[in-house]
Amino acid sequence: MLSEALRLIRVFHDLKQSELAAHLGLSKSYLSEIENGRKIPTLEVINKYAEEFNIPVSSIIFFSEQLNSNKPSDCQSPGVKKVIAGKIINFLQFVEQKTSDHGSKYT
Numbered sequence: 001m002l003s004e005a006l007r008l009i010r011v012f013h014d015l016k017q018s019e020l021a022a023h024l025g026l027s028k029s030y031l032s033e034i035e036n037g038r039k040i041p042t043l044e045v046i047n048k049y050a051e052e053f054n055i056p057v058s059s060i061i062f063f064s065e066q067l068n069s070n071k072p073s074d075c076q077s078p079g080v081k082k083v084i085a086g087k088i089i090n091f092l093q094f095v096e097q098k099t100s101d102h103g104s105k106y107t
Contacts, residue, residue, distance in 0.1 A: 001063050002040075002041065002061075002063045003034055003035055003036065004035075004037075004089050004093075006049060006060070007035040008093070008096065009049065009053055009055070013053060017035070024049070024052060025048070026045070026048075046060050046061065063088075
């Protein structure tokens with residue numbers, strides 16, 4: 001889920017992988033592996049995303065599937081954050097698809 005969130009952040013800002021990789025000081029292949037879920041981004045990489053897009057690290061970390069996986073809070077069941085993050089990702093994918101359907105360059 002985190003990998004898809006990072007991909008959608010890039011797409012939302014209309015950047016190609018090669019452009020973002022250059023901005024973050026990463027190789028395009030490494031960025032591709034992160035976005036495809038083959039590599040887990042380090043905290044350093046997440047910090048770079050946060051700085052590049054002016055997003056709090058906590059907002060990016062929210063999409064990590066392991067977030068509080070074994071510790072339910074007083075008012076949440078263990079899977080609530082995962083469900084909410086999933087719904088946000090689904091909504092962003094819907095927006096991406098609608099934008100794509102209208103001939104945008106976001107794909």
